[in-house]
Amino acid sequence: xxxxxxxxxxxxxxxxxxxxxxxxxxxxxxxxxxxxxxxxxxxxxxxxxxxxxxxxxxxxxxxxxxxxxxxxxxxxxxxxxxxxxxxxxxxxxxxxxxxxxxxxxxxxxxxxxxxxxxxxxxxxxxxxxxxxxxxxxxxxxxxxxxxxxxxxxxxxxxxxxxxxxxxxxxxxxxxxxxxxxxxxxxxxxxxxxxxxxxxxxxxxxxxxxxxxxxxxxxxxxxxxxxxxxxxxxxxxxxxxxxxxxxxxxxxxxxxxxxxxxxxxxxxxxxxxxxxxxxxxxxxxxxxxxxxxxxxxxxxxxxxxxxxxxxxxxxxxxxxx
Amino acid sequence: xxxxxxxxxxxxxxxxxxxxxxxxxxxxxxxxxxxxxxxxxxxxxxxxxxxxxxxxxxxxxxxxxxxxxxxxxxxxxxxxxxxxxxxxxxxxxxxxxxxxxxxxxxxxxxxxxxxxxxxxxxxxxxxxxxxxxxxxxxxxxxxxxxxxxxxxxxxxxxxxxxxxxxxxxxxxxxxxxxxxxxxxxxxxxxxxxxxxxxxxxxxxxxxxxxxxxxxxxxxxxxxxxxxxxxxxxxxxxxxxxxxxxxxxxxxxxxxxxxxxxxxxxxxx
Numbered sequence: 001x002x003x004x005x006x007x008x009x010x011x012x013x014x015x016x017x018x019x020x021x022x023x024x025x026x027x028x029x030x031x032x033x034x035x036x037x038x039x040x041x042x043x044x045x046x047x048x049x050x051x052x053x054x055x056x057x058x059x060x061x062x063x064x065x066x067x068x069x070x071x072x073x074x075x076x077x078x079x080x081x082x083x084x085x086x087x088x089x090x091x092x093x094x095x096x097x098x099x100x101x102x103x104x105x106x107x108x109x110x111x112x113x114x115x116x117x118x119x120x121x122x123x124x125x126x127x128x129x130x131x132x133x134x135x136x137x138x139x140x141x142x143x144x145x146x147x148x149x150x151x152x153x154x155x156x157x158x159x160x161x162x163x164x165x166x167x168x169x170x171x172x173x174x175x176x177x178x179x180x181x182x183x184x185x186x187x188x189x190x191x192x193x194x195x196x197x198x199x200x201x202x203x204x205x206x207x208x209x210x211x212x213x214x215x216x217x218x219x220x221x222x223x224x225x226x227x228x229x230x231x232x233x234x235x236x237x238x239x240x241x242x243x244x245x246x247x248x249x250x251x252x253x254x255x256x257x258x259x260x261x262x263x264x265x266x267x268x269x270x271x272x273x274x275x276x277x278x279x280x281x282x283x284x285x286x287x288x289x290x291x292x293x294x295x296x297x298x299x300x301x302x303x304x305x306x307x308x309x310x311x312x313x314x315x316x317x318x319x320x
Numbered sequence: 321x322x323x324x325x326x327x328x329x330x331x332x333x334x335x336x337x338x339x340x341x342x343x344x345x346x347x348x349x350x351x352x353x354x355x356x357x358x359x360x361x362x363x364x365x366x367x368x369x370x371x372x373x374x375x376x377x378x379x380x381x382x383x384x385x386x387x388x389x390x391x392x393x394x395x396x397x398x399x400x401x402x403x404x405x406x407x408x409x410x411x412x413x414x415x416x417x418x419x420x421x422x423x424x425x426x427x428x429x430x431x432x433x434x435x436x437x438x439x440x441x442x443x444x445x446x447x448x449x450x451x452x453x454x455x456x457x458x459x460x461x462x463x464x465x466x467x468x469x470x471x472x473x474x475x476x477x478x479x480x481x482x483x484x485x486x487x488x489x490x491x492x493x494x495x496x497x498x499x500x501x502x503x504x505x506x507x508x509x510x511x512x513x514x515x516x517x518x519x520x521x522x523x524x525x526x527x528x529x530x531x532x533x534x535x536x537x538x539x540x541x542x543x544x545x546x547x548x549x550x551x552x553x554x555x556x557x558x559x560x561x562x563x564x565x566x567x568x569x570x571x572x573x574x575x576x577x578x579x580x581x582x583x584x585x586x587x588x
Contacts, residue, residue, distance in 0.1 A: 102450035110549030133333030144549035298566035299573035
């Protein structure tokens with residue numbers, strides 16, 4: 001026996017994975033199930049059935065009240081044994097990224113995190129993920145009997161299937177007492193900046209030498225009618241801009257019609273989130289920066305010389 | 321407080337070139353360095369030691385070049401380093417690498433805390449901290465951006481605890497965790513110091529051990545390439561339909577780019 005099991009703490013992500021899972025389940029002739037963990041998680045089973053799950057394994061144990069990777073991995077291990085699942089797809093949120101490898105280790109299984117595509121070559125599941133700091137995409141196959149894959153959370157849109165019939169299976173779990181305690185939860189404030197909706201974006205990175213130079217970047221943005229975003233060091237290390245202005249894997253994903261990368265080397269954590277841009281322009285002093293590999297237009301040069309020229313040229317263009 | 325910091329040397333990612341005809345990356349001969357996350361892990365370990373006493377051990381699996389790379393860790397403040405450079409170790413996948421690290425940590429024996437980068441700069445898979453924690457049967461917390469050692473926990477004085485802040489998508493979580501624990505850190509944690517010249521000179525006098533499979537008691541067939549459970553079919557630069565018009569002259573570049581953007585109708 002074998003089967004596909006889906007888990008994500010985010011409903012949307014779980015439904016997207018079920019949508020993809022239906023296709024895999026049909027091709028591989030395996031049943032498709034979902035694991036629902038935590039207080040009252042089983043109450044919403046119908047929506048998972050409507051998206052293709054035929055069984056919902058519900059683990060409602062006090063030890064699951066807050067997320068702890070080892071406890072959640074133990075719960076899933078017990079569900080996987082009961083469901084006889086061999087392909088486990090987990091939403092690659094921060095929690096999912098902690099959970100998937102721990103689960104894989106419990107199962108002595110191979111794992112691939114942050115999958116950006118899943119496809120079948122015959123009966124083999126080929127998983128793609130970014131590698132070498134975003135320079136490459138590697139295609140991998142897991143060869144252990146069980147496969148644990150964490151999939152980028154927004155990779156697949158949720159689409160309802162044709163049936164909404166399924167079976168709720170409560171699982172009695174045996175879990176150790178958690179070794180971590182959540183003392184406090186501080187929700188992140190979402191500012192007024194909504195980079196997701198920007199048509200034009202000017203994004204600045206480590207190439208900027210000082211906070212004062214942001215005024216030059218702002219002038220460029222004003223000239224273009226653009227919003228200003230940044231890479232992780234600018235917001236999270238230097239605190240020159242707010243955290244909700246950070247574009248990247250752990251920040252915002254954007255898809256403007258025009259995107260300027262200024263003083264950005266182009267590491268994966270950033271570029272992964274800008275691929276939806278229609279046109280990408282890069283300005284960087286290093287010819288070898290990976291950002292030029294994904295740019296439509298690139299200018300090799302010192303940003304302190306290029307940006308003022310660019311502002312001037314744009315102003316002339318708009319006036320003329 | 322004894323802290324083990326696991327570190328991975330990675331190639332300088334900014335120097336990778338792509339062969340245009342085959343889309344293969346050229347990585348041979350590139351310099352090796354430690355990623356930002358592991359430097360922050362080491363920095364934090366040294367700060368905790370400076371405040372609470374104890375010992376910091378840097379531990380790394382990788383190529384023989386580690387003999388040089390690891391000196392940076394000793395210069396920054398590790399008291400001792402252990403490197404695992406056996407060629408067969410380097411063919412391991414994440415499961416094999418975690419097993420090697422776990423065996424080495426068991427040999428080290430006494431520890432209160434294992435710190436490491438949440439993910440490595442090159443693969444960014446984040447597999448090692450959770451796998452290591454599972455192998456050692458320890459609690460783990462990832463994406464940690466603040467660490468505080470609760471030296472005087474009045475409730476359970478016999479249990480050492482850490483208070484950490486985990487950075488989630490929509491919230492920061494303050495978590496108390498029993499020690500020993502495996503903590504995966506991000507670069508918000510601190511700003512790593514630069515080692516002064518005197519420390520760099522002294523680094524080569526600090527203990528540096530090289531352990532092989534016999535020393536850590538790992539069977540070769542547990543960790544070598546054949547034991548791998550993930551097969552890499554290909555690893556190539558992605559194909560995309562970006563235009564790639566790169567100008568090396570700034571003056572010409574600005575003029576041409578503005579013209580082109582106007583033509584594409586994306587400006588206004």
